[in-house]
Amino acid sequence: MLLTNILDGYRLILASQSPRRSELLRGLDLKFEVIVRPDIIEDFPSSMKPEEVPQFLALQKSENYLDLLDEKTIIITADTIVILNNKILGKPVDNEDAISIISQLSGNMHEVVTGVCIRSKNKVKEFCAVSKVWFKNLSHEEIDYYIKNYKPMDKAGAYGIQEWIGYVGIERIEGSFYNVMGLPVQAVYNELKDFV
Amino acid sequence: MLLTNILDGYRLILASQSPRRSELLRGLDLKFEVIVRPDIIEDFPSSMKPEEVPQFLALQKSENYLDLLDEKTIIITADTIVILNNKILGKPVDNEDAISIISQLSGNMHEVVTGVCIRSKNKVKEFCAVSKVWFKNLSHEEIDYYIKNYKPMDKAGAYGIQEWIGYVGIERIEGSFYNVMGLPVQAVYNELKDFV
Numbered sequence: 001m002l003l004t005n006i007l008d009g010y011r012l013i014l015a016s017q018s019p020r021r022s023e024l025l026r027g028l029d030l031k032f033e034v035i036v037r038p039d040i041i042e043d044f045p046s047s048m049k050p051e052e053v054p055q056f057l058a059l060q061k062s063e064n065y066l067d068l069l070d071e072k073t074i075i076i077t078a079d080t081i082v083i084l085n086n087k088i089l090g091k092p093v094d095n096e097d098a099i100s101i102i103s104q105l106s107g108n109m110h111e112v113v114t115g116v117c118i119r120s121k122n123k124v125k126e127f128c129a130v131s132k133v134w135f136k137n138l139s140h141e142e143i144d145y146y147i148k149n150y151k152p153m154d155k156a157g158a159y160g161i162q163e164w165i166g167y168v169g170i171e172r173i174e175g176s177f178y179n180v181m182g183l184p185v186q187a188v189y190n191e192l193k194d195f196v
Numbered sequence: 197m198l199l200t201n202i203l204d205g206y207r208l209i210l211a212s213q214s215p216r217r218s219e220l221l222r223g224l225d226l227k228f229e230v231i232v233r234p235d236i237i238e239d240f241p242s243s244m245k246p247e248e249v250p251q252f253l254a255l256q257k258s259e260n261y262l263d264l265l266d267e268k269t270i271i272i273t274a275d276t277i278v279i280l281n282n283k284i285l286g287k288p289v290d291n292e293d294a295i296s297i298i299s300q301l302s303g304n305m306h307e308v309v310t311g312v313c314i315r316s317k318n319k320v321k322e323f324c325a326v327s328k329v330w331f332k333n334l335s336h337e338e339i340d341y342y343i344k345n346y347k348p349m350d351k352a353g354a355y356g357i358q359e360w361i362g363y364v365g366i367e368r369i370e371g372s373f374y375n376v377m378g379l380p381v382q383a384v385y386n387e388l389k390d391f392v
Contacts, residue, residue, distance in 0.1 A: 002337055003364075027363040075226075137384070141198055149225075160311040166345045167223040167374065167381045168199075178363065186332070 003193055004029055010196065012071045015065055018154075021078060022160070024183040032076075041065050042079075050088050054079040054115030055128045062117045062124070069121040074195065077117045080182050082157030084110040092158040098147050101158040102165070106138040110157065112180045116188060118195050125191055129184035131175030135160070138169050200225055206392065207269045211261055214350075216358070217274060220379040228272075232318045236260050238275075244265055246284050247312030249274040250311030251324045258313040260318070265317040270391065274377050280306040285363050288307045288354040297301030297354040298361070302334040306353070312384060314391055321391055325380035329357070391392050 012032035014025055025041050040060065044053050057079035063068035065075050068126055082089040084104055115128040146165040152158045161180045162175075176184045208228040210221055218230055236256065240249050253275035261271050278285040281298055290355035311324040342361040348354045355361050357369075357376045372380045 002341055022365070025361060029360055050210075096368075135329055145198055161373075162225060167220070168385050169382065170372075171372060171382055172371050174370050175368050177357075179370060186365065186367055189364050190332075 003189060004031075004194060006196055007031075007074075009072060013065070013068065013073065013075045014079045014098065015061065015075055018159070018182055020182045023184050024178050024181060025076070025077060025188070027178075027186055028189055035065070035068070037064050044155045049069040050081070050083045050086060051111070051113050051128070051130065053088065054081050055117070055126045056115065058115040058117040059124070059126050065119075071121050074118060074192070075121050076188070077119075078114055078183055079113065080156045080179075082110055082112055083109065089157050091156055092153055094153075095147055098158040099143055100141050102138065102146070105157065106134045106143070106169075109134045113159070114179050114182065114184055116184065116191070118162050118188075118194070123195065125195055126192060127187060129176055129179040129187050131173055131177070131179045133173050133180060134171045135169050136171050138165075142168065150192070161183060161186055199385060200227075202389060202392055203227075203270075205268060209261070209264065209269065209356050211271055211273045214378050216356070216378045219382070220273070220377060220381050223334075224381055224385055231261070231264070231359045233253070233260050242263075242341045246277070246282060246326070247307070247326065249307050249321045250277050250286065250309050252311065254311040254313040255298055255320070257324050258315045261315075261338065264317065267317050269378070269387075270314060270316050272281075273315075274310055274379055275298065276308065276310040276352050276375075278306055278308055280304065285353050287352055288349055290349075291343055293356040293391055294348060297366045298339050298342070301331045301353065302339070303331060305330045308353070309373050310378065310380055312380065312387070314384075316391075319391065321387055323383060323387060325372055325375040325383050327369055327373070329369050329376060330367045331365050332367050338364065347352070 014034050016033050042057050044056050058077045063079040089101050090100045092101055110133055112131045117126045150163050180186045210230050213232045238253050240252050259275040269323050277317045285297050288297055306329055308327045313322045346359050374381045
């Protein structure tokens with residue numbers, strides 16, 4: 001059966017303020033609502049491996065919505081990070097930080113990891129997806145142009161693969177493209193099918 | 197220097213009727229026109245290796261626009277094919293053919309090859325890009341739903357990675373995502389920089 005029919009009678013909630021995640025979930029032709037509450041403080045044990053962090057944070061975020069849940073309500077939360085040389089690169093704090101982050105990605109391969117948590121009243125499922133991304137050597141001029149014109153302050157790793165810098169600078173990827181955008185929709189589709 | 201400045205004073209023409217190629221080239225923040233003439237008959241030697249065909253056809257297409265060219269005019273032509281088990285899968289001729297093509301892609305890895313030709317009056321450069329794409333096992337219902345709702349008759353391999361079937365069905369890729377959409381923009385950007 002098609003997922004859209006399987007989910008008939010369910011209330012699906014995407015708890016994320018990212019317009020990209022909404023766009024990606026819409027791409028599955030599913031009906032859902034977006035509900036966003038102020039983020040709880042995102043914290044994780046300092047001993048945790050970088051690639052385990054997004055799944056941990058996605059679960060933590062879902063705990064902020066428990067009162068909304070019943071047997072027929074499913075909530076999706078997610079967290080995306082960029083990992084370079086085993087170090088997490090988060091969202092930039094200002095322009096200078098964005099320049100520094102993209103300069104580190106330039107000429108290198110990094111990993112994008114998205115953790116996803118799917119939750120109903122009695123069930124919870126977490127998983128994550130990893131994609132590898134190769135940037136060409138970017139010039140200072142290219143990095144400046146991107147940051148001035150696209151202001152990637154809301155983006156992990158200070159870039160959007162669907163923006164100019166992704167067109168100009170990304171030589172290849174391995175894994176899910178949509179994961180790099182913020183939600184591994186193919187995996188979400190599979191997991192939702194198994195969930196209900 | 198930024199490519200947009202390097203191309204200042206040049207007339208850039210995209211000779212393709214694909215709205216996706218226009219969208220992708222626009223993503224490079226370049227000014228260009230779209231000019232499309234009726235296609236010449238696309239023909240290639242039967243002994244030619246499948247992966248060499250798109251580049252051959254892109255060059256052939258560019259010969260249809262020679263009268264437009266001068267030193268300050270650059271024309272881009274492209275051709276995209278899908279290769280499965282060393283066999284070219286073209287655009288579907290009807291619904292039944294689309295079902296047959298997607299059924300062959302289901303559960304398998306295929307290659308998407310785009311050949312590109314960049315040409316001015318005195319210079320011509322051809323190249324191609326190869327991306328690998330892995331489809332999950334698609335159900336008959338999923339294939340039917342896609343073809344009915346998205347009518348992929350204008351697409352090589354009978355699918356668009358940026359449509360529902362790409363969201364639902366593609367597990368991973370290796371290479372350029374935008375190449376799978378129809379134009380390897382990162383390579384086009386590099387080649388245009390070297391061209392002028």
